[in-house]
Amino acid sequence: MKLSNIQVGKRYSKALYEVAEEQNSIEEILEDLKSLKQVYEENPSLSFALAGRSISRTEKLKVLETLKSQFGELMQDFLSLVFDNNRMDCIVEMADAFIEKYDEANVIVEATVTTTIELEDAQAKTLESVIKKRFSVNKVNLTKIVDPSIIGGVIIRVGDQVVDGSLVKRFNDIKKTLLVNN
Numbered sequence: 001m002k003l004s005n006i007q008v009g010k011r012y013s014k015a016l017y018e019v020a021e022e023q024n025s026i027e028e029i030l031e032d033l034k035s036l037k038q039v040y041e042e043n044p045s046l047s048f049a050l051a052g053r054s055i056s057r058t059e060k061l062k063v064l065e066t067l068k069s070q071f072g073e074l075m076q077d078f079l080s081l082v083f084d085n086n087r088m089d090c091i092v093e094m095a096d097a098f099i100e101k102y103d104e105a106n107v108i109v110e111a112t113v114t115t116t117i118e119l120e121d122a123q124a125k126t127l128e129s130v131i132k133k134r135f136s137v138n139k140v141n142l143t144k145i146v147d148p149s150i151i152g153g154v155i156i157r158v159g160d161q162v163v164d165g166s167l168v169k170r171f172n173d174i175k176k177t178l179l180v181n182n
Contacts, residue, residue, distance in 0.1 A: 009093025016078055016094070017101050025074055030102050032075040037095035039067070051089035064088075107138040114145040114155040114166075131158060 003011075020029040040046055046067075050060055064083050068076045082088055103109065111131050113119065119127070128140045135158055150166035157163075 005090045005093045006097075008087055008090045009095075009097045012078075012082065012087065012090070012094045013097035013101060017098055020074065023074060025072070026102065028072055029075060030098065032071045033095040033098050035070070036067075036075075037092055040092050040095075047089050047091065050083065051086065103141075107136075108141060109135055109137045109139075109158050110141050110143070112143045112145060112157040114147050114150060114157075116146070116148050116150055116152055118146055119144050127154075127156070131156065 016029065017026070020026045046063075049055055050063060055063075060083070064079065068079050071079070082091070082094070109131070111128075113124075113127055124142060124144065128142055131137070131140045131142075150168050151171075152167040153165040153170070155162065155164050155166050155169075
């Protein structure tokens with residue numbers, strides 16, 4: 001049975017995390033993976049070029065060497081291993097799994113806050129501290145979204161939990177109540 005890219009990403013990232021932990025270079029690898037993920041996302045054809053059959057292995061090695069040159073020794077070795085095992089198409093999944101493991105180990109959450117207007121820095125800091133306290137975490141990576149369609153209020157999403165304090169939700173709740181009572 002063939003493994004999905006997500007399964008492959010989790011396995012490789014777990015091994016990389018363990019080695020990085022042994023070498024006290026988790027932070028460095030984290031930054032390298034974030035950078036590599038960004039390169040992959042900005043150049044979608046890179047995955048196809050390194051994993052596909054459209055270019056020769058020699059050409060792929062040239063591209064890989066250029067890619068590896070910006071990273072430290074551990075990351076270079078990791079990329080060589082991934083390339084040798086024909087898994088270059090799973091780099092984004094590996095990066096995501098590593099980041100997820102790092103966040104879990106350091107009690108960090110990703111939170112999305114949707115408002116009708118752009119939040120000021122002080123408001124964002126207040127929301128971060130509320131989320132830290134509510135979810136018992138050390139750090140919050142806050143993504144701010146502006147969506148005028150919620151009319152007012154705020155929607156906070158942390159993982160699979162949603163706190164919806166938008167006016168649209170309140171209006172819909174009132175509407176349901178009126179419809180049920182009639």
